[in-house]
Amino acid sequence: MKDLISHQLVKYLEDRGVTHLFGLCGHTNIAVLSALEKSSIKFINTRHEQVAAHIADGYARAGKQTAVLLSHLGPGLTNASTGVANAALDSIPMVVIAGDVPSHYYGKHPHQEINLHADASQSEIYRPFCKRVWRVERPDLFPEIIEKAFQLAESGRPGPVLVSVPMDIFSMEVDVALFDRVKPHTRKLRKPSIDEQTATQIIETLVNAKSPLLYVGGGVVLADAAEELKEFVTRMSFPVAHSLMGKGVLPDDHPFTLGMTGFWGTKFVNGKCRDADYVFGLGTRFAEADCSSWESEYTFNFPGSKLIHIDIDPSEIGRNYPAEIGVVADLKQALVVLNRVAKKLYPEGRRNDTLKEEIAAYRKDFVAGNQKHVVNDAFPMRPERILAAVREVLPRDAIITTDVGWNKNGVGQQFPVYTPGSILTPGGYATMGFGAPAAIGAKIACPNRVVVSLVGDGGFGQNPALLATAMEENVPVVWVIMNNCAYGTIAGLQKAHYGTTVGTLFRKDGEPYNVDYAAIARAYGAEGVRIESAEEFKTVLERAVNSGKPFVIDVAMMNEPVPTAGHWNIMDIYSPDRKVHHVSTD
Incomplete structure (x- = not known):
């Protein structure tokens, strides 16, 4: 049996549980919009593609799910690029589906094509910030490409991908069996964890340190590992500083939350980070503003301090600071193991009332110092x-x-x-x-x-x-x-x-x-x-x-x-x- 690519795309999205599609119409994508007429998927119409991309980004963050963005070619795709790049740098999963120039007009410079250096290459615009870009050359390749797109957007370090589809392909027929073929594939990849030996080494290193500190980033939120982090911190009584993207990962009124670091951090928080002999980084890339431009006088003092770093992206480990222990793992899985080992080693937990009182006093003084402005x-x-x-x-x-x-x-x-x-x-x-x-x-x-x-x-x-x-x-x-x-x-x-x-x-x-x-x-x-x-x-x-x-x-x-x-x-x-x-x- 055969069906139009546009109709099968909508059915595919429905099967994946997609409930909203964000975007703006254009002559290259109205075949898809028309296929949505009787779909359960709600199209969220916008007046500008950057707005659509930011709405999709907010939807993905709050809903903890992959957002799908529909774009027109040329100016539509470039309008959306800022919003998609923003999602990329914050590791937000997004599948961008864009109309492209008709495949049979290759080399003729059709309406709204960007082609000063190459023909049929609008997808190249997104290469610097997307995990991957595809240009669909034949209708029979589309089912496999869209499946790969979702898997890549959601796996490892999440992020946007682009599927650029020549507009005539949306209106071509495809054998439905090709879509049926990808249905049995898993929709969620198992993620790497850590072994108990590594967890034990990390915990014992931190416990034996003079002034250990946890530094957490947005990767904890992306991994949905906040509860596991809270359990670990509450048991082990380690202080926790955070990046801007890590704010709220541990509640700001938790007794061991220090606050944000870096340029807009406070002297107390930056000082605690600088004076730590061991820093345990979780889901953070140690970004410039969070680390005071990596100058040791202000926030972090590596290699005076030593670093233990867990992240899903191996390229982030050692990028800005050398790690004594570097672990590539999903943070939720890693923290489950760390909590299991911590409970075994410290069944009654560890207490650090002195630190707790110091943090409470700092908060009180900070609030009092702001009160005249409040x-x-x-x-x-x-x-x-x-x-x-x-x-x-x-x-x-x-x-x-x-x-x-x-x-x-x-x-x-x-x-x-x-x-x-x-x-x-x-x-x-x-x-x-x-x-x-x-x-x-x-x-x-x-x-x-x-x-x-x-x-x-x-x-x-x-x-x-x-x-x-x-x-x-x-x-x-x-x-x-x-x-x-x-x-x-x-x-x-x-x-x-x-x-x-x-x-x-x-x-x-x-x-x-x-x-x-x-x-x-x-x-x-x-x-x-x-x-x-x-x-x-x-x-x-x-x-x-x-x-x-x-x-x-x-x-x-x-x-x-x-x-x-x-x-x-x-x-x-x-x-x-x-x-x-x-x-x-x-």
């Missing part, structure tokens, strides 16, 4: 007060998305997160424009949880048309726009090092140009409120959370820098003879 009635609002009010209003398991700037760096440093996987932030690519659409994907994946996006006016202003998707799909996200009429973080850098703010502030005739995003929201049919005083903000936020509607809160904010105790080498590039970070532009 209760400050000034307007535009202090960013610390905005974050504190959001935390106070939201339930413990609310999902927060951030963009870049204060909403990202301040959240990492000062905003408690209690539920693993509930903070979605653009880590490796640090993409402005991620947070607002990612919240839509998170809410679609987790409809029963509160979802709030903390985003700057620069990030939200990049593509407010995401509100159309939220309205059409009835997705009740709350967007808190921390509005400082600027690309605030960059403005603070530029003013500190060069004494100017050219190109970083939003100005008209020399005065702040302040877009009314609440009015824009209302124009799309969403709720929108522009905050007029610090006192008003919390009440409006409560109303927004309880409204059950897409809701934009536009709140004027001071452009104050996030306090930094770490380092970022760009400061030495800007000002090699001065110790300068950011300054306020207010």
Whole structure:
């Protein structure tokens, strides 16, 4: 029996349990969209492919599943590329299916083809950031390619893959038996673990160390290993620092959680990392900002310290720091073994009340040091007060998305997160424009949880048309726009090092140009409120959370820098003879 490729693709996705497809139409992919007409799969329509990619990214993170993105060729694929690259650098599984030029027009430069250096090669655009790209040359190859695409996206270190399909192939017939042939294949590969001997060596090394420390990253969330980590830490009483992507892996109120490291870390947390004689890295790539540009004066002091490192990706072990013990393993499997061995070696657990009290005292002092900003009635609002009010209003398991700037760096440093996987932030690519659409994907994946996006006016202003998707799909996200009429973080850098703010502030005739995003929201049919005083903000936020509607809160904010105790080498590039970070532009 034969059937169209487009119809069989939809059936294949249904069989895999795919419930949502994200994207934007074009003449190369409407065969697929037409095949969705009677499908159980919901197509989430967007106004821009980057928005679609970020929505798919947020959906994959919150729902712990592979997202599927449908794109048009040429400008559609390049529009989506930033969002797909963002997912790639944060190890988010995604299958991108893109229409391509008709196979019979090879070499003729058909409509919207990119071909200045090669014909029929649009898939090459994605090679630097996708795990693999395929161009489907014949319909009979499609079933095997789409199966391989999902397997590769989900296995090892997860990430996006691209399947580029000439548009005529979508409309060609294929023998259904070729799709039936891949059905018996497993949908989930078994992942590597560690042996008890290795687990014993790791535990004994840490126990015998003078000042051991766990350093955890986003890989723990990707492996769904947060509960296993919590069990291990609670039994063994080791302190835990985390990268930005590792925030919330261990609840911020756990007695052994230290906090975020690096440039936006605090002196206490960075000091604990620098002074550790053994660091046990779990699911982290020791990224630049988290490690103060790898300069030993600030955060980590390797090889003065020694490293034990477990990661699913062997290329990350030893990339930035030499590892005394390096283990390639799935973190969930590895922690199961570590917990089994720890229970055997220490059935009553280990106590470290002195450390617990030290961490508790640090937290108390940190909160007290921030309190004057938290209760400050000034307007535009202090960013610390905005974050504190959001935390106070939201339930413990609310999902927060951030963009870049204060909403990202301040959240990492000062905003408690209690539920693993509930903070979605653009880590490796640090993409402005991620947070607002990612919240839509998170809410679609987790409809029963509160979802709030903390985003700057620069990030939200990049593509407010995401509100159309939220309205059409009835997705009740709350967007808190921390509005400082600027690309605030960059403005603070530029003013500190060069004494100017050219190109970083939003100005008209020399005065702040302040877009009314609440009015824009209302124009799309969403709720929108522009905050007029610090006192008003919390009440409006409560109303927004309880409204059950897409809701934009536009709140004027001071452009104050996030306090930094770490380092970022760009400061030495800007000002090699001065110790300068950011300054306020207010």
